[in-house]
Amino acid sequence: MNSATGLLGKYRDLVIAIALFLVLDLGVLLFNFYASGRIEADTSKINASGELRMYSQQLAKALLTLAQELRDGMPIQTSQAQISESHANFRKALAELARRDGRDDAIAQWLSREALANEADLLRRIETYWQPLDGTVVPLLGKENPEAIDVEIAVTKVVARNIKLMQLANDLTQHLETEAVATAGRLRSIQITAILLALVNFAFIVFKFVRALRRSDRVAEVAHEETDEILATLREGLFLLNADGSIGSQRSLSLDNLFGRPVRTGERLSDTLAALVEPDTAAVAADYVELLFKDRIKAGLLDQLNPLSEVAVRGEGEDGRQRRHLSFAFDQVRKDNKVAALLVTVHDVSEQVRLRSELAGAEEQLRRDVDLLLAVLDRDPGLVAAFLVSAEEKIELMNADLQQVEPEASAYAGMIDRLFRHTHAIKGEAATLGFGTVAREAHAFEDRLVPLRRSGNISGKELIPLAVALSGLREQLERLRGVYDKASNFARPAQGLDPVLRQIERLTRHVAQDLDKQVRFEAVAAHLPVLPESLATLLREAVPQLVRNAVAHGIESAEERLRAGKPAEGRVRVEVERQAGDILAVSVWDDGRGICADSLRRQLVDSGRKSTEEAARMSERDLFALLFEPGFSTAATANPHAGRGVGLDVLRELVARLGARLKIATVPNSYTRFTLLVKA
Amino acid sequence: MSYRSLRPADIEVFSEAISHFFATATSDPAQVRSAYVIERGDPILWNDYNGVINVDGGFAGCVAFSAPRSLLSHVLLRMGEQDFTDEKHRDIVGEIANILSGRARRHFGEGLSISTPAAFCGRDNAVTPRARSTPYAIPFRWHGYDADLVVHLDVLA
Numbered sequence: 001m002n003s004a005t006g007l008l009g010k011y012r013d014l015v016i017a018i019a020l021f022l023v024l025d026l027g028v029l030l031f032n033f034y035a036s037g038r039i040e041a042d043t044s045k046i047n048a049s050g051e052l053r054m055y056s057q058q059l060a061k062a063l064l065t066l067a068q069e070l071r072d073g074m075p076i077q078t079s080q081a082q083i084s085e086s087h088a089n090f091r092k093a094l095a096e097l098a099r100r101d102g103r104d105d106a107i108a109q110w111l112s113r114e115a116l117a118n119e120a121d122l123l124r125r126i127e128t129y130w131q132p133l134d135g136t137v138v139p140l141l142g143k144e145n146p147e148a149i150d151v152e153i154a155v156t157k158v159v160a161r162n163i164k165l166m167q168l169a170n171d172l173t174q175h176l177e178t179e180a181v182a183t184a185g186r187l188r189s190i191q192i193t194a195i196l197l198a199l200v201n202f203a204f205i206v207f208k209f210v211r212a213l214r215r216s217d218r219v220a221e222v223a224h225e226e227t228d229e230i231l232a233t234l235r236e237g238l239f240l241l242n243a244d245g246s247i248g249s250q251r252s253l254s255l256d257n258l259f260g261r262p263v264r265t266g267e268r269l270s271d272t273l274a275a276l277v278e279p280d281t282a283a284v285a286a287d288y289v290e291l292l293f294k295d296r297i298k299a300g301l302l303d304q305l306n307p308l309s310e311v312a313v314r315g316e317g318e319d320g321r322q323r324r325h326l327s328f329a330f331d332q333v334r335k336d337n338k339v340a341a342l343l344v345t346v347h348d349v350s351e352q353v354r355l356r357s358e359l360a361g362a363e364e365q366l367r368r369d370v371d372l373l374l375a376v377l378d379r380d381p382g383l384v385a386a387f388l389v390s391a392e393e394k395i396e397l398m399n400a401d402l403q404q405v406e407p408e409a410s411a412y413a414g415m416i417d418r419l420f421r422h423t424h425a426i427k428g429e430a431a432t433l434g435f436g437t438v439a440r441e442a443h444a445f446e447d448r449l450v451p452l453r454r455s456g457n458i459s460g461k462e463l464i465p466l467a468v469a470l471s472g473l474r475e476q477l478e479r480l481r482g483v484y485d486k487a488s489n490f491a492r493p494a495q496g497l498d499p500v501l502r503q504i505e506r507l508t509r510h511v512a513q514d515l516d517k518q519v520r521f522e523a524v525a526a527h528l529p530v531l532p533e534s535l536a537t538l539l540r541e542a543v544p545q546l547v548r549n550a551v552a553h554g555i556e557s558a559e560e561r562l563r564a565g566k567p568a569e570g571r572v573r574v575e576v577e578r579q580a581g582d583i584l585a586v587s588v589w590d591d592g593r594g595i596c597a598d599s600l601r602r603q604l605v606d607s608g609r610k611s612t613e614e615a616a617r618m619s620e621r622d623l624f625a626l627l628f629e630p631g632f633s634t635a636a637t638a639n640p641h642a643g644r645g646v647g648l649d650v651l652r653e654l655v656a657r658l659g660a661r662l663k664i665a666t667v668p669n670s671y672t673r674f675t676l677l678v679k680a
Numbered sequence: 681m682s683y684r685s686l687r688p689a690d691i692e693v694f695s696e697a698i699s700h701f702f703a704t705a706t707s708d709p710a711q712v713r714s715a716y717v718i719e720r721g722d723p724i725l726w727n728d729y730n731g732v733i734n735v736d737g738g739f740a741g742c743v744a745f746s747a748p749r750s751l752l753s754h755v756l757l758r759m760g761e762q763d764f765t766d767e768k769h770r771d772i773v774g775e776i777a778n779i780l781s782g783r784a785r786r787h788f789g790e791g792l793s794i795s796t797p798a799a800f801c802g803r804d805n806a807v808t809p810r811a812r813s814t815p816y817a818i819p820f821r822w823h824g825y826d827a828d829l830v831v832h833l834d835v836l837a
Contacts, residue, residue: 402716407821412714460712461695464818465688467715471814472685474717 042180048096053169059086237346380499432544522573546588554592587675683834713819731777734795741811741833751825774799
């Protein structure tokens, strides 16, 4: 209703002008009808007036003829008929002139009031002259033998009045003709005026309409320009998504940049998304959009389900480039309470995601630093310092190895084994001291080494990841060094074996927890107020490897132990004792499954390293020696604590370096004891 | 701004560019040797001729190719050159730096602002390290000569 009023209001002048134009046209049309009727009536009057004169003359002539025929005794029927006809026609013409049809209405009065008065006067005078004559002639009509006297009286009257009647009829005719011409002129003037008015009105309509149209066009043009400017400068992507899933024609230019390619009108959003995001996300997004087009669903309620609220965009950001993230927001556009389209807004949220990620990274780093600080503060500073020196030395050796190795497959293979040993030693020591970040980085380095050790033909290009992994490991050590240097101001160095054994106990618990085993740690140590360097090295580098092996390989799971008639909880014991000849003995004992020679033989055959016959011929000593070869492991799969086949390789290298001796005693399903003998 | 560590792929893209240069310019591929970490404090550039690109725009650092004169002379010979002036030797490392620049742009995207490749001779031209991350050296061996690719970049995380 309001819109209808508004519409009429907007075009009110135009509607009035058009209505006026129609009224004028209709008026001219009606006036034409009237004018033609008036001209017809005037013509009829002029004719009737002319007939009065003619019939008056005929009547006079017929009366004179009748009188003559009566005198001559001639037949009078013809004359009587002529008198009758002339009389009747005269009266008829008179009646015609007296009739006021079409000439006595308001318009006629307005057009020619004076002329009508004159006409009426002339007609009255004709009737005045006619009435006596009519009264004389009427008795003669219908009589077979009229009296001569009556005829003579009629002749006398007609002779006396005919001239006057003719004169009056003539005057009337002239008057009517003059008046008809004048009336026609006036009618023409009125018609011309009306048509001119109609034309003026038409011109007004055209002017008004064109002006309104131009104004409307200008408003539309300005609105269009404004829309274009807005869409051109809008940083966000903005477009309408039609119900058929196609992208509308009005959209912001930035959309092309956001999508990384030109967007076409009518392009389906599902196709656009398929090129932009992962297939799973695109499929979920298609379902979500479909849901939004349901009339009863409110978009606000589904915001949390929006799979595109923050989505990584495919195409860029790979191969080291920064990956972009987009955020899509959907608003329902309703018409008659039905969802006609979706207004989609697209933002580039890469910066927010990056900042959030940076913040999370910074928080994570802070947390790690705090953990590292707490770990450093919780450890014996002497052990941490010794670990750092040892690890940094190894890193330097590893980098020198990378730098100096000859580009030959055999040299590369030897280097890989050395890198493995160094990394494994760092990992073991780090884990013993509870420096998880360093241990994880060392494990990651080992992950890089594993495929290379299996590969027979290594190229220099394949070694690039090693340098990167080494850098990562070095960074973690530098971080630890930084924390240690700060913390060392507060830490108090501890003395004797206790701190070392506590570290080993902590490691035992940690490995047992990781591998879901129940283990009790026991330590039996001689009183040693000062640790000899050789013993300290064994405790730092060898014992953690042996303890890890004892828990990972020796101690069975609780179920397995119960089935074997053992307590569910396994035992790992570390003993340090003085022996004769200034020898120090360090042993790691566990009550696990022991080392089974037959299992080793089977493993050798299964792995294809030996034939069944060769394996059968091998002595237990030879078999146990295999445990110290690089890459040999009894574990089926690798985990952070076992399976690389490096631990005992490291031990062998250490024993050789320190000039120590190693003894192994084992009984299957009963125990294993590794004993290291070193000079104090 | 936070930077992420270089990934192996970030370094490989440059080593492949060098390999490609030798394979196409001399028909003899260069042998990539084991990459290693350049210790802090060691000079980044250390050979007779050095081609360097400096990068910016969300990134920081440089990529350089450093080679002895003898290697470059041999390369010139294989390329059919008769002119063995310093300028010609510089042109070779400059061309390699240009190739590195193209690869860097393709790999890291348009956000990477790369300086005009610079080529200069002499071991004394110190390059101020612009990146804080670890610099890597990737040695190449070609016909018994040793050259080095150095990648020292901070990449926007």
